[in-house]
Structures are given as C-alpha cells and as structure tokens.
Amino acid sequence: xxxxxxxxxxxxxxxxxxxxxxxxxxxxxxxxxxxxxxxxxxxxxxxxxxxxxxxxxxxxxxxxxxxxxxxxxxxxxxxxxxxxxxxxxxxxxxxxxxxxxxxxxxxxxxxxxxxxxxxxxxxxxxxxxxxxxxxxxxxxxxxxxxxxxxxxxxxxxxxxxxxxxxxxxxxxxxxxxxxxxxxxxxxxxxxxxxxxxxxxxxxxxxxxxxxxxxxxxxxxxxxxxxxxxxxxxxxxxxxxxxxxxxxxxxxxxxxxxxxxxxxxxxxxxxxxxxxxxxxxxxxxxxxxxxxxxxxxxxxxxxxxxxxxxxxxxxxxxxxxxxxxxxxxxxxxxxxxxxxxxxxxxxxxxxxxxxxxxxxxxxxxxxxxxxxxxxxxxxxxxxxxxxxxxxxxxxxxxxxxxxxxxxxxxxxxxxxxxxxxxxxxxxxxxxxxxxxxxxxxxxxxxxxxxxxxxxxxxxxxxxxxxxxxxxxxxxxxxxxxxxxxxxxxxxxxxxxxxxxxxxxxxxxxxxxxxxxxxxxxxxxxxxxxxxxxxxxxxxxxxxxxxxx
Amino acid sequence: xxxxxxxxxxxxxxxxxxxxxxxxxxxxxxxxxxxxxxxxxxxxxxxxxxxxxxxxxxxxxxxxxxxxxxxxxxxxxxxxxxxxxxxxxxxxxxxxxxxxxxxxxxxxxxxxxxxxxxxxxxxxxxxxxxxxxxxxxxxxxxxxxxxxxxxxxxxxxxxxxxxxxxxxxxxxxxxxxxxxxxxxxxxxxxxxxxxxxxxxxxxxxxxxxxxxxxxxxxxxxxxxxxxxxxxxxxxxxxxxxxxxxxxxxxxxxxxxxxxxxxxxxxxxxxxxxxxxxxxxxxxxxxxxxxxxxxxxxxxxxxxxxxx
Numbered sequence: 001x002x003x004x005x006x007x008x009x010x011x012x013x014x015x016x017x018x019x020x021x022x023x024x025x026x027x028x029x030x031x032x033x034x035x036x037x038x039x040x041x042x043x044x045x046x047x048x049x050x051x052x053x054x055x056x057x058x059x060x061x062x063x064x065x066x067x068x069x070x071x072x073x074x075x076x077x078x079x080x081x082x083x084x085x086x087x088x089x090x091x092x093x094x095x096x097x098x099x100x101x102x103x104x105x106x107x108x109x110x111x112x113x114x115x116x117x118x119x120x121x122x123x124x125x126x127x128x129x130x131x132x133x134x135x136x137x138x139x140x141x142x143x144x145x146x147x148x149x150x151x152x153x154x155x156x157x158x159x160x161x162x163x164x165x166x167x168x169x170x171x172x173x174x175x176x177x178x179x180x181x182x183x184x185x186x187x188x189x190x191x192x193x194x195x196x197x198x199x200x201x202x203x204x205x206x207x208x209x210x211x212x213x214x215x216x217x218x219x220x221x222x223x224x225x226x227x228x229x230x231x232x233x234x235x236x237x238x239x240x241x242x243x244x245x246x247x248x249x250x251x252x253x254x255x256x257x258x259x260x261x262x263x264x265x266x267x268x269x270x271x272x273x274x275x276x277x278x279x280x281x282x283x284x285x286x287x288x289x290x291x292x293x294x295x296x297x298x299x300x301x302x303x304x305x306x307x308x309x310x311x312x313x314x315x316x317x318x319x320x321x322x323x324x325x326x327x328x329x330x331x332x333x334x335x336x337x338x339x340x341x342x343x344x345x346x347x348x349x350x351x352x353x354x355x356x357x358x359x360x361x362x363x364x365x366x367x368x369x370x371x372x373x374x375x376x377x378x379x380x381x382x383x384x385x386x387x388x389x390x391x392x393x394x395x396x397x398x399x400x401x402x403x404x405x406x407x408x409x410x411x412x413x414x415x416x417x418x419x420x421x422x423x424x425x426x427x428x429x430x431x432x433x434x435x436x437x438x439x440x441x442x443x444x445x446x447x448x449x450x451x452x453x454x455x456x457x458x459x460x461x462x463x464x465x466x467x468x469x470x471x472x473x474x475x476x477x478x479x480x481x482x483x484x485x486x487x488x489x490x491x492x493x494x495x496x497x498x499x500x501x502x503x504x505x506x507x508x509x510x511x512x513x514x515x516x517x518x519x520x521x522x523x524x525x526x527x528x529x530x531x532x533x534x535x536x537x538x539x540x541x542x543x544x545x546x547x
Numbered sequence: 548x549x550x551x552x553x554x555x556x557x558x559x560x561x562x563x564x565x566x567x568x569x570x571x572x573x574x575x576x577x578x579x580x581x582x583x584x585x586x587x588x589x590x591x592x593x594x595x596x597x598x599x600x601x602x603x604x605x606x607x608x609x610x611x612x613x614x615x616x617x618x619x620x621x622x623x624x625x626x627x628x629x630x631x632x633x634x635x636x637x638x639x640x641x642x643x644x645x646x647x648x649x650x651x652x653x654x655x656x657x658x659x660x661x662x663x664x665x666x667x668x669x670x671x672x673x674x675x676x677x678x679x680x681x682x683x684x685x686x687x688x689x690x691x692x693x694x695x696x697x698x699x700x701x702x703x704x705x706x707x708x709x710x711x712x713x714x715x716x717x718x719x720x721x722x723x724x725x726x727x728x729x730x731x732x733x734x735x736x737x738x739x740x741x742x743x744x745x746x747x748x749x750x751x752x753x754x755x756x757x758x759x760x761x762x763x764x765x766x767x768x769x770x771x772x773x774x775x776x777x778x779x780x781x782x783x784x785x786x787x788x789x790x791x792x793x794x795x796x797x798x799x800x801x802x803x804x805x806x807x808x809x810x811x812x813x814x815x816x817x818x819x820x821x822x823x824x825x826x827x828x829x830x831x832x833x834x835x836x837x838x839x840x841x842x843x844x845x846x847x848x849x850x851x852x853x854x
Contacts, residue, residue: 052630059586131593139591154592225631227714227804258802261710265703429583429817436589469588
C-alpha cells in the first residue's frame with residue numbers, strides 16, 4: 001500500500017547478501033566517508049519524505065528508513081524470516097483474541113533520556129488515531145475500540161480525543177480492547193505506526209519534527225530538510241540490536257541514476273533503488289555487491305466490479321482467460337531483468353510457507369496457455385466492447401513497458417492487434433482519483449506493499465467487501481465469511497488454512513489477476529559488508545559493517 | 548528615466564497576475580492532489596477531507612486563488628505537503644540556483660563574448676570556422692547528453708570531480724554543472740557577438756576611429772564592442788530567467804537541490820503551493836531582468852533615451 005509506485009520498498013534480503021561481501025574487484029576506495037571499524041559512517045541514498053516524519057504519518061519507504069533507524073516498537077520483524085519477535089514487549093496476553101494485556105520491558109529509554117513507559121505507547125496511539133492530527137496511517141488503529149469516536153467516517157463530528165479501548169494500568173502495562181476478534185493483532189504491532197513517542201513530541205511538536213527523537217539504535221545528529229540527514233549510533237541504546245557501524249548519512253537524490261553514478265565513483269556507499277535502466281549492467285559494474293531479493297510487494301491487475309460489463313456471470317471465464325494470456329516469465333525476464341518473479345498466488349514469498357505463502361495456489365489459472373486462454377475468453381463472451389484497456393499511471397516506474405508487453409501478449413494470443421491497449425494516466429494522483437471515484441472502465445494496475453508480514457494483510461484490505469483498498473469493489477460472501485473465521489481462529493496454522501481457502505475463492509472468481517512478486521534491489525561499495533534488505537525493502541542499517 | 552521605470556513596474560502587475568493565475572489553473576486541472584498522498588491505498592475519507600480543508604482545497608478554484616494571492620502579498624506562500632513552509636523551501640533552493648546561474652552567466656560572458664570577438668575579427672580564418680563548427684555541435688547536442696557525458700568522464704572515469712554536488716553547493720562544485728547549463732547559450736552568445744562585431748567592423752565610426760590613429764585595443768573595446776553588445780545583452784538578460792527556471796535537467800543530473808528540483812518535486816506531488824510560489828518568483832525575476840536589460844541599452848548606446 002504505501003506507495004509501491006513512489007518508492008520501491010523492496011526486499012527480504014538475507015542470506016544472499018551475507019555471501020555477497022566485497023566480491024567485486026575494483027581498487028576504488030569505496031565510499032569516501034568510511035573510516036573503518038565500528039566507528040565507520042556510511043552514506044546511503046535517500047529521497048525527500050513525502051509527509052512530515054511522524055510514525056503514524058509516514059507511509060512510504062523514504063520516511064520509513066528513518067523511522068526504522070530511530071524507533072523500536074513492541075515487536076520487530078525479523079529481517080530474514082519476517083517473523084514478529086518481541087522487542088520492547090515483555091508479553092502480550094489474551095484469552096479471547098479481543099482483549100489484550102501488554103507488558104513492556106522496563107529500562108528502555110528515548111535518546112533524550114525519557115523512559116519508555118506504557119503511557120508512551122498509549123499517548124502515541126491516541127495521537128495517531130485522532131482525526132484532528134491528520135495522520136495518514138490512522139486506519140491502523142481502526143481495530144481498537146473507540147476508533148469510530150476519535151476518527152468518525154465521512155463528515156461525522158469527532159467526539160473523543162482518545163481511544164476508549166486503550167487503558168494504562170501500570171507504568172509498564174496497558175490493555176487494548178478491540179472492536180472485533182483479531183487473533184493476529186499482536187503480530188501487526190511491529191509496524192512503525194505503533195511506535196512509542198516521548199513527551200517531547202507532544203510538548204514541542206515543531207522542534208521534534210525538525211529533529212525527531214526516538215528510542216532506536218540511532219539518533220539524529222543533524223537534519224537539513226530536503227537534502228541530508230546525519231544519523232549516529234546511539235551508545236546508550238537499550239536494545240540488543242545495536243548498530244554495527246558509527247552512523248548513516250542519508251543523502252537526498254533527485255534521480256536514482258545520479259545516486260548510482262555516485263556509487264560507481266566511490267562517492268556513495270549504498271544505493272537501495274537500482275535504476276531500471278542500469279539493471280542490465282549492474283552485475284558487471286558491481287560484481288557481487290548487488291542484492292536482489294523478494295520483498296512484500298505484489299503487482300496485480302484489478303477489475304472494476306462496479307461496471308456491470310465486468311461483473312456479469314460468465315465474466316470470470318474472461319478474467320481467467322486474460323490471466324492465462326499473459327506470459328509472465330517472458331515479461332519478468334526481459335523487461336524486469338528478473339527483479340520480479342511470476343506470481344502464482346495472491347500473497348508474497350516473504351511470508352514463507354508457514355506464514356501462508358503457497359506457491360502454485362493459483363494453479364492453471366495463472367499459467368500461460370494461449371490456446372486455453374483464447375477458448376476461455378470466447379466462452380465467456382469476449383471482452384466487453386471487444387477491447388480491454390489497461391489503465392496505469394505514466395509518471396513513475398516503468399509501468400508503460402510492462403502494460404504494453406502484457407497487451408502484446410494478449411493480442412498475440414487472440415490474434416487481434418486491438419484486443420488490448422494500454423491507457424496511460426498522466427499523474428499518480430490523477431490515477432488514484434479516477435480509481436477512488438470508480439471511473440475505471442477496464443482492468444487497472446494495482447500494487448500492494450504489505451504493512452506487516454501476515455497473509456491477512458494481503459487479502460482482507462484488498463478483497464474483503466468494502467475494505468479500505470478494495471479498489472475494484474469485488475465482493476464475495478463466501479470470501480468474507482472465510483476471512484472472518486480466520487481472524488477469529490487462535491491457532492495460527494488453522495487461520496492460515498482458512499485464509500488460503502479464501503484465496504481459493506478469489507482464484508475461482510479471478511477477483512484480481514496476480515502478475516508478479518516484486519524484489520528489492522540494492523548496490524553497495526566495497527567498503528561495506530553484511531548488507532541486506534528487510535521484507536519491507538529497507539536496508540537493515542544497524543547490521544551493516546563498514547571497512 | 549524615473550517615469551519610464553515606474554511605467555514598466557506598473558506594467559508588471561497585469562503580467563504577474565496573469566502568469567500566476569495561469570499556473571494556478573494549470574496545477575489545479577491535474578486534479579485532487581490528496582489522492583496521491585496515500586500510495587496505492589485509498590486515503591481514508593475522513594483524513595482526506597480534513598487535509599483538503601486544511602489546504603483549502605474544498606473551496607472553489609477562484610476562491611482558492613484569491614486567498615492564495617492575498618497570502619502572497621503578506622509574504623505567506625503556503626505550506627508544502629511535507630509540512631515545510633514554501634518560503635523555507637525557497638530560502639534553501641534559490642541561493643543554490645542563483646549561484647549556479649551566476650557561474651553559467653560568467654561562462655557565457657567570459658568565454659562567449661571573447662570567442663565572439665575573436666571570431667568576429669577573424670572572419671573566414673581557421674579560428675572562425677573552427678569555432679563555428681564547435682558551436683554548431685554544442686547547440687545540436689541536448690543538455691542532458693552533455694551533462695551525463697561530462698559526469699561520466701570527469702566524475703567516474705577520470706575522477707576529477709565528484710559526480711554529484713553536495714548540499715552546500717559551493718561555487719567550486721558548480722563549475723562543471725554551470726558549464727553544462729551555459730553550454731547552449733554560450734554557443735548562441737558566441738555567434739551573436741561574432742555577427743554583430745563583423746557587421747559593425749565595417750561601419751563608419753570604426754573606420755574613423757582607426758583613421759584618427761587610436762590604438763587597436765581601444766578601437767575594439769570602446770567603440771566596436773560597446774556598440775555590438777546590445778543584442779548580446781538582450782539575450783543574456785532574458786537568459787537569466789530561462790537559466791534559473793530551466794535548470795531542471797542539469798539540476799537532476801548533478802543532484803543539485805535548487806529551484807529545478809523543488810519545481811520537479813512539486814509537479815510530481817501536485818503541490819500547488821510549491822509550484823505556484825516558485826513560478827511566481829521566477830516570473831518576477833524574468834520581469835526584473837528584462838527591465839534591467841532595457842535600462843542597460845541606454846548605458847551602452849547614448850542614442851537611446853528613456854523619457
């Protein structure tokens with residue numbers, strides 16, 4: 001969700017990265033700033049965050065990088081497995097999947113000396129949920145009781161400043177009451193929006209914004225908005241995942257090509273967004289200092305189910321036929337240079353099989369088969385109006401290339417040059433506008449970047465009736481029912497099974513066509529080692545060693 | 548003279564209002580900017596409505612424009628979506644771009660005019676032909692090619708410069724970007740000066756000056772060059788505005804955080820306040836530069852007077 005278009009959150013890096021240290025020859029000195037050892041500072045490419053740097057207001061990767069360095073929440077997702085492990089949380093208990101008692105570890109501190117208490121969390125969550133604070137991630141608190149009062153829908157008057165479902169019961173304990181059963185709620189708490197906030201945030205908000213203070217392994221030394229942020233290792237950090245380097249200098253680049261050139265010239269240490277144009281020669285430029293690993297991002301084609309022509313019975317055949325007419329392997333190999341993997345379900349490989357990823361769940365419906373595709377499309381009555389238009393935003397990413405390739409593939413299958421055409425829309429904002437106003441007349445590009453590594457996050461927000469990101473307005477009673485059951489299920493394996501059944505319903509109706517899983521890619525200088533990307537495609541900065 | 552200046556300043560008012568209105572409408576036509584703020588997810592309607600209200604986007608366009616203009620006259624250019632004041636963005640971006648423009652203009656004046664004088668005085672000689680060919684090449688190659696090529700050669704292959712400019716953007720770092728930015732105009736300046744010099748060389752007053760035995764140096768600088776500079780000054784004057792606003796490509800290549808960068812980002816994010824604010828200032832720069840050019844005419848050519 002967080003703009004997979006704007007910024008490529010990319011990858012669950014990992015094992016590959018560990019083997020990738022300094023294989024590239026090159027006698028260059030690597031990043032000019034590295035001085036070696038645990039005190040070495042590395043420089044990394046950055047983009048200007050789109051929103052003010054508040055935890056509940058940051059929904060794209062550039063701001064996310066900073067929050068990931070200066071904040072630690074109740075849970076933290078393992079950079080390799082994506083599993084939610086306790087960080088500040090001592091224990092999170094529940095007997096009914098609806099009322100939770102959270103105990104935090106004592107001794108944690110913010111870098112300004114304040115202690116991290118239960119109140120730090122409750123205050124932060126109340127702030128994030130309250131409508132008057134304009135926090136773009138407010139919906140994360142939507143499961144907590146009282147959200148409808150603190151954040152009324154459509155024009156309603158806000159009647160409460162705080163969430164009635166939150167109560168501080170001691171210096172280190174607080175309780176959370178949800179408005180529905182949600183067994184995997186604790187696993188969502190690793191998301192940045194759930195970070196604790198110090199008193200300083202509320203006392204002097206503008207001062208905090210110009211130099212945010214958190215409780216993570218780094219503290220901000222200086223911040224020049226729009227150009228550079230210098231983060232340094234915070235020696236008194238309370239956690240066990242201390243920074244392995246002296247600090248990180250984030251430099252804003254307007255163009256990722258310039259960042260890449262700077263990396264080649266030894267002027268920059270880490271680029272976490274290798275430009276598409278360079279993918280072809282990145283191996284020869286960087287040798288082993290290039291990582292390309294799966295991220296929690298899936299690209300799909302959504303359909304306008306509010307348009308009768310796409311919703312009438314029999315159309316599921318056309319939709320499935322369209323899916324089978326797309327040669328995913330060829331497109332990911334040639335256009336994306338293997339930085340995408342053909343999708344065979346509606347989740348992401350970063351979930352792992354235990355987490356709900358099931359390769360091949362889509363089955364034949366996602367396999368390229370020209371003859372079968374043609375047959376299905378004809379049986380279903382053909383495309384509405386004889387032509388399918390795939391809409392996309394033309395301002396970012398390489399959407400034009402792949403949409404044209406998809407259409408080309410479909411046209412070849414049907415032997416008709418005009419069966420499928422791309423429909424470019426000038427800006428991302430305009431594209432989103434037309435989607436929100438239900439103005440799409442055919443399939444459109446849909447990207448999903450996970451919030452937390454749970455199968456629930458790949459299904460419920462996107463395909464549940466009237467869910468927040470159900471842009472195509474797909475609705476299916478059986479699917480909704482299975483999701484409800486899964487949410488109420490306390491046994492994780494059973495819950496995952498139910499979600500996968502729901503996914504089966506999605507497949508049989510082809511509510512959206514899965515295209516490919518997106519990878520994260522990064523390149524780094526020879527002075528760095530232990531570089532990896534998390535499942536959220538953020539570089540795991542605290543693990544990087546300089547020199 | 549004073550009245551002339553006042554008249555010109557008054558003429559700026561309608562131009563200024565028209566230009567800002569046009570930009571304002573153009574940015575508005577692109578649609579609702581709030582929808583782009585939440586990534587691939589639909590903004591939750593309550594927050595979106597609240598944001599629209601805060602940025603005044605829920606009002607009709609004419610009212611938005613009037614409010615905006617009212618604020619501009621009190622020095623308030625609004626707030627960008629990332630919470631920064633537009634005036635704050637300007638105070639960081641303009642100094643950088645002004646430095647870049649100064650470097651570029653200096654290149655134009657020093658190299659452009661010198662080359663122009665040399666070739667103008669030696670028409671038809673190898674120097675002249677050589678310079679003509681070089682300027683032809685420079686004019687026909689797009690800036691981004693020159694920029695990327697120099698960046699790759701000087702920055703990566705030979706390591707003479709850093710491929711990108713640091714946050715401070717000192718004059719030293721801006722030499723190569725400035726040269727790239729100036730390259731096309733520089734070629735034009737050379738050609739303009741050359742033609743003008745070559746033409747005036749045959750005029751009566753130059754022959755008289757030579758005949759009465761003035762030193763060659765004085766003939767060229769005091770008589771020939773001064774009279775030949777009028778078209779060149781016009782060109783350089785209008786070029787100031789063009790360079791400041793048109794540096795987007797160069798600024799992107801060398802990662803310079805100037806006006807071009809803020810404009811580009813403002814347009815991508817449909818940030819009306821940023822775009823209109825920066826363009827308004829650019830329009831002012833353009834108008835003032837043009838006025839200065841007109842006034843310079845009188846200095847260069849005593850025959851021109853403003854009543």
